Amino acid sequence: MNxxxxxxxxxxxDALAGYGIIRRAVESGRISIAxxxxxxxxxxxxxxxxxxxxxxxxxxxxxxxxxxxxxxxxRERLPEARTVLLSPRGRAFDQEAARxxxxxxxxxxxxxxxxxxxxxxxxxxxxxxxxIGDYILTGGELAAMVVIDAVxxxxxxxxxxxxxxxxxxxxxxRLEYAHYTRPREFEESEVPEVLLSGNHRAIEDWRLESALLxxxxxxxxxxxxxxxxxxxxxxxxxxxxYLESLVSY
Ligand code: 4FN
Numbered sequence: 725m726n727x728x729x730x731x732x733x734x735x736x737x738d739a740l741a742g743y744g745i746i747r748r749a750v751e752s753g754r755i756s757i758a759x760x761x762x763x764x765x766x767x768x769x770x771x772x773x774x775x776x777x778x779x780x781x782x783x784x785x786x787x788x789x790x791x792x793x794x795x796x797x798x799r800e801r802l803p804e805a806r807t808v809l810l811s812p813r814g815r816a817f818d819q820e821a822a823r824x825x826x827x828x829x830x831x832x833x834x835x836x837x838x839x840x841x842x843x844x845x846x847x848x849x850x851x852x853x854x855x856i857g858d859y860i861l862t863g864g865e866l867a868a869m870v871v872i873d874a875v876x877x878x879x880x881x882x883x884x885x886x887x888x889x890x891x892x893x894x895x896x897x898r899l900e901y902a903h904y905t906r907p908r909e910f911e912e913s914e915v916p917e918v919l920l921s922g923n924h925r926a927i928e929d930w931r932l933e934s935a936l937l938x939x940x941x942x943x944x945x946x947x948x949x950x951x952x953x954x955x956x957x958x959x960x961x962x963x964x965x966y967l968e969s970l971v972s973y
Contacts, residue, residue, distance in 0.1 A: 725755045725826070725879055727872050728798040728805065730791070731835040731865055732773055734759030740869045749882045757872065758801070762786075765793035774838050783839035791834070791841060795849045798832045805830030806851045809841070810864035810871070814853035817871055819896070821854065823889075825871070826878035833871070835864030897950030899943055901934035936960055 729737060737759045741750050749755045763771045767789070774784040795807060806828055815821070825831060834841070834850065846853070856867045876882055878889045904915040918930045936959050939946050952960065 725828070725875070726802055726805070726830040727755060727757045727833065728802055728830070729757065729759045729833045729835065729865075729868050729872075730762050730794045730798060731759055731863075731868075732762050732837055733835075733863070733865055734761045736865045737869065740872060745882065746873060746876055749876050749879070752881070754879055754882055755872075755876050760794055760798055762790050762794045765797065766790040777839065785839055786836060786841045786845075788842040788845050791845050792849060795832065795834065795845075802830035802832060805832045807832045807834065807849060808852045808854060808871075809834045809836070809846060809850045810856070810867040811836065811840070811846075811853045812855050812858070812860075814855035817854045817856050817874070819874070822871070822874040823878050825875045831872075831875070833864075833868040835868050837863045898935055898946055899938040901931035902938065932956070933959055937963055940964070 731737070737757055740746055741757050746755075746757075750757060762773050766773050766787070773787055773790050775787050777783065777785050799805065799807070806825075808825075808831055810833060834845075854871065856870045861867065883889055902916075904919060908915050908920070916930065918926050921927070936956060939950075940960055940963055947960065
């Protein structure tokens, strides 16, 4: 997968490409991350990328000409790519979208700064608008990094066979079970006995129960969307009855 990112702060993407799984994905050639400085497509001695808003008001707007030139250049490099704007008005980016984007031929991300882009760029040069969540950011760059990170781990070969992205489909739409490692006792707290038993059936059962309980307690909204098997429903019901018993009088 080839990612191209249009930004006025290309150096920010060194942080993404320089570490861990993303770094290895770059080194193995499974992905490339090419930041393009929008300023390189700006005219004049000062290479200005922003201007004052028509109609007045505070803040600055990203000028359309440098953005259009940068997008055209990126499309020349990646003719089959989708052009995606990171924007608070975009469709909510989720795991389903991460999987779908992983199947794209290429992705060109446009990162806003200041108050955002001239609207005419959004209308004519942008295929998708996506948002990583409802909070105010100072720019689209961190959002683009979140999306590149989540998309990359769905690309075949990026994760080891051990924790392949397909394995996520099990934990899909729910939280993971609680994890433990050595030592057996830490600050007066013990690892659940069953995890030391070597009984793999019992461990699998415990982990399923743990995952469902974590989700029920901490992210019940996820249970509404996820499709549970009859067995899983039984486990959730059992815990609901137990939790009810704690507050009944
Ligand atoms: N943000 C809100 C309402 C109005 C403005 C903002 C805001 C960066 C260029 C956009 C924000 C959030 C999620 C990109 C936010 C995202 C951005 C994102 C983003 C500078 C203009 C701006 C109601 C959501 C709080 C600044 C709400 N996902 N404007 O943040 O780019 O991708």
